[in-house]
Amino acid sequence: MKNFIDLAYNKIGLPRLIITIFLLVFLIAAAVVDLSIPMLTGSLLVRVGMNAVLVLALIPAIKAGTGLNLALPLGIMCGLVGAVIAIEYKLAGATSFAVALAIAIPLAIIVGYLYGLVLNRIKGQEMIVGTYVGFSVVSGMCIFWLLAPFKNPEMVWAYGGTGLRNTILLHSSFDKILNNFLGFKIGEIEIPTGLLLFFGLLCFLVWLFGKTRTGNAMHVAGSNPRFALSCGINIDQMRILGTVLSTVLACIGILVYCQSYGFLQLYQGPLMMAFPAAAAILIGGASPKKAAISHVIIGTFLFQSLLVVAPPVINVLVEGSFSEVFRGIVSNGVILYALATRWEGGE
Amino acid sequence: MESNCLLKLDKICKSYYGNQVLKDVCLEIKKGEIHGLVGENGAGKSTLMNILFGMPVIQQTGGYEGDVLLEGNQVCFTCPSEAMGYGIGMVHQEFMLIPGFTVAENIKLNRERTKPNLVSRMLGKKMEIIDVQRNRHEARASLDRLGMSFDEMMPVGGLPVGYMQFIEVAREIDKENTKIVVFDEPTAVLTESEAEQFLDTARKLAADGMGVLFISHRLDEIVSLCDRITVLRDGEVVAVLNKGEASIQRIAELMVGRQINRMATREKTVQAGKPILEIRNLAVDMPGEKVKEFSLDLYEGEILGIGGLAGHGKIGIANGIMGMYPATGSLVKQDKSLPLGDTMRMLQENMAFVSEDRRGVGLLWEESIEHNIIIAAMQSQKKFLKRITPLLTIEDGAMIQEHTLKMIKDLDIRCVGPQQLVKRLSGGNQQKICIARAITLSPDILFVSEPTRGIDIGAKRIVLELLLQLNRDLGVTIVMTSSELAELRSVCDRIAIIYEGRLEGVLPPDAPDLDFGLMMAGEFEHKGADQA
Numbered sequence: 001m002k003n004f005i006d007l008a009y010n011k012i013g014l015p016r017l018i019i020t021i022f023l024l025v026f027l028i029a030a031a032v033v034d035l036s037i038p039m040l041t042g043s044l045l046v047r048v049g050m051n052a053v054l055v056l057a058l059i060p061a062i063k064a065g066t067g068l069n070l071a072l073p074l075g076i077m078c079g080l081v082g083a084v085i086a087i088e089y090k091l092a093g094a095t096s097f098a099v100a101l102a103i104a105i106p107l108a109i110i111v112g113y114l115y116g117l118v119l120n121r122i123k124g125q126e127m128i129v130g131t132y133v134g135f136s137v138v139s140g141m142c143i144f145w146l147l148a149p150f151k152n153p154e155m156v157w158a159y160g161g162t163g164l165r166n167t168i169l170l171h172s173s174f175d176k177i178l179n180n181f182l183g184f185k186i187g188e189i190e191i192p193t194g195l196l197l198f199f200g201l202l203c204f205l206v207w208l209f210g211k212t213r214t215g216n217a218m219h220v221a222g223s224n225p226r227f228a229l230s231c232g233i234n235i236d237q238m239r240i241l242g243t244v245l246s247t248v249l250a251c252i253g254i255l256v257y258c259q260s261y262g263f264l265q266l267y268q269g270p271l272m273m274a275f276p277a278a279a280a281i282l283i284g285g286a287s288p289k290k291a292a293i294s295h296v297i298i299g300t301f302l303f304q305s306l307l308v309v310a311p312p313v314i315n316v317l318v319e320g321s322f323s324e325v326f327r328g329i330v331s332n333g334v335i336l337y338a339l340a341t342r343w344e345g346g347e
Numbered sequence: 348m349e350s351n352c353l354l355k356l357d358k359i360c361k362s363y364y365g366n367q368v369l370k371d372v373c374l375e376i377k378k379g380e381i382h383g384l385v386g387e388n389g390a391g392k393s394t395l396m397n398i399l400f401g402m403p404v405i406q407q408t409g410g411y412e413g414d415v416l417l418e419g420n421q422v423c424f425t426c427p428s429e430a431m432g433y434g435i436g437m438v439h440q441e442f443m444l445i446p447g448f449t450v451a452e453n454i455k456l457n458r459e460r461t462k463p464n465l466v467s468r469m470l471g472k473k474m475e476i477i478d479v480q481r482n483r484h485e486a487r488a489s490l491d492r493l494g495m496s497f498d499e500m501m502p503v504g505g506l507p508v509g510y511m512q513f514i515e516v517a518r519e520i521d522k523e524n525t526k527i528v529v530f531d532e533p534t535a536v537l538t539e540s541e542a543e544q545f546l547d548t549a550r551k552l553a554a555d556g557m558g559v560l561f562i563s564h565r566l567d568e569i570v571s572l573c574d575r576i577t578v579l580r581d582g583e584v585v586a587v588l589n590k591g592e593a594s595i596q597r598i599a600e601l602m603v604g605r606q607i608n609r610m611a612t613r614e615k616t617v618q619a620g621k622p623i624l625e626i627r628n629l630a631v632d633m634p635g636e637k638v639k640e641f642s643l644d645l646y647e648g649e650i651l652g653i654g655g656l657a658g659h660g661k662i663g664i665a666n667g668i669m670g671m672y673p674a675t676g677s678l679v680k681q682d683k684s685l686p687l688g689d690t691m692r693m694l695q696e697n698m699a700f701v702s703e704d705r706r707g708v709g710l711l712w713e714e715s716i717e718h719n720i721i722i723a724a725m726q727s728q729k730k731f732l733k734r735i736t737p738l739l740t741i742e743d744g745a746m747i748q749e750h751t752l753k754m755i756k757d758l759d760i761r762c763v764g765p766q767q768l769v770k771r772l773s774g775g776n777q778q779k780i781c782i783a784r785a786i787t788l789s790p791d792i793l794f795v796s797e798p799t800r801g802i803d804i805g806a807k808r809i810v811l812e813l814l815l816q817l818n819r820d821l822g823v824t825i826v827m828t829s830s831e832l833a834e835l836r837s838v839c840d841r842i843a844i845i846y847e848g849r850l851e852g853v854l855p856p857d858a859p860d861l862d863f864g865l866m867m868a869g870e871f872e873h874k875g876a877d878q879a
Binding site: 216224233 | 691
């Protein structure tokens with residue numbers, strides 16, 4: 001029995017265990033304070049779907065050996081640029097979403113390639129450099145949002161007439177375009193079918209890529225560079241590839257996120273977006289050196305469900321906005337824990 | 348006589364995880380004596396020193412048996428500082444000096460003379476002021492004792508390498524109670540004239556009544572310097588020679604001459620035909636195993652051994668050819684010139700490499716057996732792939748599994764299945780996986796480095812048999828690099844010995860022990876002269 005507990009503990013790992021226990025406690029509390037479970041479930045499904053692609057974006061970088069890609073805002077910026085251009089031309093519905101993607105992805109490839117070149121010069125410090133690259137690019141882009149010659153009155157500041165707004169409504173373009181695709185209801189629970197399907201498709205593509213010769217090479221280059229060298233693999237090239245893929249997934253991820261959210265958030269909005277994603281994949285059992293798609297799914301589910309369930313429960317029990325504090329503690333705490341202790345990764 | 352004895356190691360036995368590395372080793376150092384300690388790599392010299400200095404690794408692996416007597420009193424050190432407290436000093440191979448400090452500061456480091464002041468009277472000795480003048484004078488005195496004339500106030504950083512060795516010695520003798528100084532390969536980094544000066548220093552110390560334990564691979568130094576010489580081989584003392592009886596030949600023979608119990612035997616010998624690989628002027632920049640110049644022809648179907656002492660560059664050769672470290676020179680395989688440094692090209696030309704660093708280079712520690720075996724062939728030769736649509740090619744799971752199962756069966760890899768992680772396997776089975784990975788490339792030349800390092804004796808035999816079988820049944824030409832000469836002699840057709848990054852000579856496996864010993868010590872060409 002003791003062996004079994006030890007084994008289970010080792011398999012699950014401390015963060016997953018703590019989060020799961022927290023979640024159970026909150027679920028019980030939610031039932032006690034009489035919150036609507038179907039409503040919670042519906043909003044959980046939406047939140048998992050809208051965040052999962054950003055978490056998935058971390059996978060190629062970890063596989064290629066550049067650690068957690070905390071420079072996700074690079075890809076996010078490409079996605080936002082794609083979106084504002086699509087809105088500027090007053091596109092609507094699926095077209096606007098497709099055009100946003102079509103503009104964002106090539107942009108993300110270029111940006112990812114350049115960032116990959118940078119990462120190859122600072123091997124071993126990717127995560128700290130990534131954090132600051134993320135911060136800098138968000139600040140740098142603030143100037144762009146202000147100065148770029150956009151004209152669509154839906155986006156520019158209502159008074160002065162130049163510069164983009166802080167939040168841009170998507171109701172005329174691609175608001176809920178994926179969520180509502182094939183959407184249906186089970187009882188009171190709304191199922192965002194398109195959103196989940198889209199995420200599933202991306203997971204499948206990432207998985208498929210892992211099965212190719214190049215995918216294998218990237219994985220080897222990340223897990224043991226000396227071994228990769230002895231197999232004749234060009235390690236620097238693989239690191240660049242991993243960075244490009246991660247950036248592209250991030251730009252897709254933010255578009256998926258925004259269509260579900262209903263707004264674009266510019267300026268400081270994306271500043272901290274990399275950290276909840278990193279926390280989610282770590283909770284899922286990944287480490288900065290080893291990650292799998294299962295970690296993305298498990299991690300996003302646990303992390304988001306905690307965020308969905310905890311705030312209403314806490315708000316009932318305690319006064320004031322404790323939920324933001326709680327989110328900060330969980331996401332930053334998990335990142336800190338993983339970086340400090342868990343370089344090995346679970347199974 | 349008895350009072351003359353400074354240090355006595357009596358019947359020291361030590362084993363690591365059931366593997367006995369020292370057996371009844373006795374060693375005695377008298378006052379004013381220079382005692383030489385020689386032996387091949389792995390003979391047990393470092394373990395013996397670790398015991399003497401109380402290095403933690405000894406306690407962690409279960410301690411040792413036998414007694415260490417210092418001036419007749421039994422001691423058992425549990426940490427190096429304790430050994431130092433008792434007056435045993437060590438001069439290290441790599442320098443432990445602070446570049447930005449002056450010579451005097453380095454010599455007196457952590458033992459500075461201090462002057463009390465007002466604050467220190469209240470807060471204790473840590474607050475005392477360093478007495479620069481007194482430190483300087485004492486350091487000067489120590490340097491003078493060694494016959495060194497350079498300025499004690501110069502920063503160490505800019506000094507030539509040779510001087511640093513002397514500063515290390517000065518630090519040891521500056522300690523008031525130092526009775527025994529251990530020199531671990533002190534002359535390895537020195538030029539010839541510096542080495543000569545250094546040996547004089549050692550003589551001077553002995554004349555002052557200290558005991559000196561001198562460990563070196565340079566047999567000429569040992570012979571000219573030491574009063575007595577202890578020869579270790581496979582963890583046992585095989586001889587203690589007095590000054591008169593020792594000669595380079597004698598020592599070389601004693602060091603190498605083990606009864607070669609043939610672990611695996613070789614039947615056919617190859618006639619020198621056309622070379623399959625011509626190596627010319629190979630130089631490899633591998634840290635710690637630099638190859639300066641190496642030229643050799645490799646013949647089809649042979650097993651070539653590469654031997655030599657650690658640090659002389661034998662490991663660098665295969666690594667350089669396979670592009671693991673920067674290399675220059677020329678390489679011609681079957682009339683085709685190959686560019687050095689291009690690993691992919693080497694693999695595509697059917698050359699494979701089993702690295703000496705199993706954990707760091709040879710294996711994907713966290714991955715499955717099948718992944719480890721097929722990945723090199725998939726990357727370089729595009730095997731194990733299937734096309735599922737015209738644009739998309741992915742790995743062929745069925746084919747991978749089939750091949751892995753075949754390898755597991757053929758090489759008798761003990762595991763629970765192709766999916767098991769290699770970190771869960773024993774050393775011998777991991778080595779088999781490295782070899783399986785190389786075979787999967789269907790090589791015609793296979794470089795194997797240290798194939799039996801860190802695996803038990805039974806597994807060693809199996810690995811060697813496996814190499815012979817590959818050579819016999821598949822006609823693979825094998826280049827095997829090993830620190831274990833006995834192993835090379837039982838398997839190889841020819842053995843090349845490397846000394847200081849150059850080819851010292853090529854010997855048949857049945858050449859006398861003496862010749863191997865001399866070649867590894869770089870003394871082969873002097874052999875004729877000495878005998879005459």
